[in-house]
Amino acid sequence: MKSTNITWHGGQVSAADRSALLGQRGCVVWLTGLSGSGKSTIARVLESQLIGNGRLAYVLDGDNVRHGLNSDLGFAPTDRQENIRRISELSGLFADAGIITVAAFISPYRAGRERAREIVGPERFVEAYLDVSLEECEKRDPKGLYQQARAGEIADFTGIDAPYEAPENPQIRITTEHATPADAAGKIMEYLAENKFLSAQ
Secondary structure, three states: OOOOOOOOOOOOOOHHHHHHHHOOOOEEEEEEOOOOOOHHHHHHHHHHHHHHOOOOEEEEEHHHHHHOOOOOOOOOHHHHHHHHHHHHHHHHHHHHOOOEEEEEOOOOOHHHHHHHHHHHOHHHEEEEEEOOOHHHHHHHOOOOHHHHHHOOOOOOOEOOOEOOOOOOOOOEEEOHHHOOHHHHHHHHHHHHHHOOOOOOO
């Protein structure tokens, strides 16, 4: 940390106070998977299901965040690490505010995701792995990125010439080759309900 002579200031309102107000427990649902695995689509469906269920939710999407907060970052390994660090800090603040935050990021490195868990707090971090084969993601290729990467037009593309380290013990694993976005979001909703994130208790 470069800043010095700074102090963290706690407030008079606790996370429990905000949970009681909202009737839910703030958390971060961290969707990880290859490009084309369905992260953004499932995140939006999940957000809609949560709002429809009377819960306060917000999506942090990889592309959207790079339009603003992280517009200064590229895709080299160090930039990817900083991208995830910033999102971890931001989503942790959202969760502390009582919001069910859905973070949709490739986040290819296990160490980065583990650091996110530490920053957010393990008790409110839910890792959801969209387990889809590279072959299937390439078939989908909604943005044409795999085609460009194969042609050498995009460097450091995850799954092609940059690694993706799959989660070893995610809280939720979904194979979206065999599940609709609504089914996938429903599975996450079930997990949140079973683990009492959809209530203040």
